[in-house]
Amino acid sequence: MHILEFEKPIAELEGKIEELRHLSDSGDVNIADEVSKLQAKVDKLLRSTYAKLTPWQKTQVARHPERPHALVYINALIEDFTPLAGDRAFGEDQAIIGGLGRFRGHSVVVIGHEKGHDTESRIRHNFGMAKPEGYRKAIRLMRMADHFQIPVITLVDTAGAYPGIEAEERGQAEAIARSIETCLDIRVPLVSAIIGEGGSGGAIALAAANSVLMLEHAIYSVISPEGCASILWRSGDNAKDAAEQLRLTAQDLHKLGIIDSVVPEPMGGAHRNIDLMFQTLSMSLDSALRDLSGTEGGVLRAWRRDKFLEMGRAGLS
Template identity: 85%
Template sequence: MHILEFEKPVAELEGKIEELRHLSDSGEVNIAEEVSKLQAKVDKLLRTTYAKLTPWQKTQVARHPQRPHALAYIQALIEDFTPLAGDRLFAEDQAIVGGLGRFRGRSVVVIGHEKGHDTDGRIRHNFGMAKPEGYRKARRLMELADHFQIPVVTLVDTAGAYPGVDAEARGQAEAIARSIDAGLNLRVPFVSTIIGEGGSGGAIALATANTVLMLEHSVYSVISPEGCASILWRSGENAKDAAEQLRLTAQDLLKLGVIDAEVPEPLGGAHRDVPMIVQTLGNALEKALGDLSGIEGGVLRARRREKFLEMGKVGLS
């Protein structure tokens, strides 16, 4: 497992546990009691470490290479998933995946950023950074859901929209704006979850939802800490300082009213127990969709639009 800098004391203890288990497997010694004691120390150290993570450390957890991405949740939670490709204008963008399926007996349209796990996957999905055709595909799927009165679920995990020259030439800003507009105008229940990084317009394009959930160790901000540092301090070395100022953690954003609920992660982060976080998120999504079901479409749209308009009034008198 990839070890983050602040996790090294935990990794040392886990290494000792593995050594003892190897000895036990070879029949040389019975070390069950010693392993149990060390495991208790690991759990305690993880609990104390993760209880006081700084915003920069949470950013590192949100970017953990083994953290589950959109396709992991889709494969585990969505039955009969049928992927839909292309924006019907230019091309298929694999940084955004989406399609139709059934979530615990309920038909849904699912859309998410996919970063990929290995080198080939990351290149194929462009590290979760979508081009205009990705956001136009997302808009197409939202409009499809609206037409057939199917709830929308989105899984947000991107450092930001792809900033390349080709993307800008094809109307990146316009594509993001139209995706945001499509989300705000839906007349069906819309639930979004920040499962890793929620970066800038690339994230909000899929997150103008009635209910916005956020995993405990995810981050969500108008710009990445590195990008913010390069603007304010002219150096990426101040990324830690920028993370502190951006108020990008789930805990800060819940207080500010930017998100609606924080979804707890397994001890040590989502990557340490994928089945548990899948079950926990599934329960949170089920509750959120249940709370929105039965509400008339016009009311859903009006509440969603008012919710985001209210955010702009913070601090104004």
């Protein structure tokens, strides 16, 4: 497992446990009591460490290379998932995955940023940084969901939209704006979950939802800490300071009313107990969809628009 800097004391204890287990397997030595004591220390240290993570440490957890991404959640939570490709205008963008499936027995359209899990897949999915065709695909799928009256679930996990020249040439800003407009316009339940990084317009393009959930150690911000530091301090070395100022943690954003609820993660982050994370997120998504089910489409749309307009008014006051 990849070890973050602040996790090194925990990793040392876990290493000792593995050594003792290896000794036990290779002979008649019974070290169960010692392993139990060390495991109790690990659990206590893990709990105390993760109870007081700084915003920069949460940023590191949100970016953990073993953290589950959109496709992992889709494969675990969505039955009979059928991916749908292309924007019907330019091409396919695998940074955004979308399609039809069944969530807890009900039809849904699922759309999510996919970062990839190894070098090959990360390059294929462009590290979750979508181009205009990715957002136009999302628009197409949301419009389809609206036409057939199917709820939409989005899974947000991106450092931001792709900033390359070719993306700008194909209308990146317009595509993001149209995606936000579509989120605010459709007349079906729209639930979004920030599962890792929620970066800039690339995130809000899929997250202008009736209900926005956010995993406990995810981050959500108008700009990355590195980007903010490069603007304010002219150096990415101040990313830690920027993270402190951006109020990008789930806990801060819930207090500010930007998100609707915080989804607890397993102790030590989603990557330490993926099955438990699946169960917790599944229950949270189901609860959010149930709260919205049966509500008339025009009311859903009005609620969604008023919610984000109120955020703007609060920001100006």
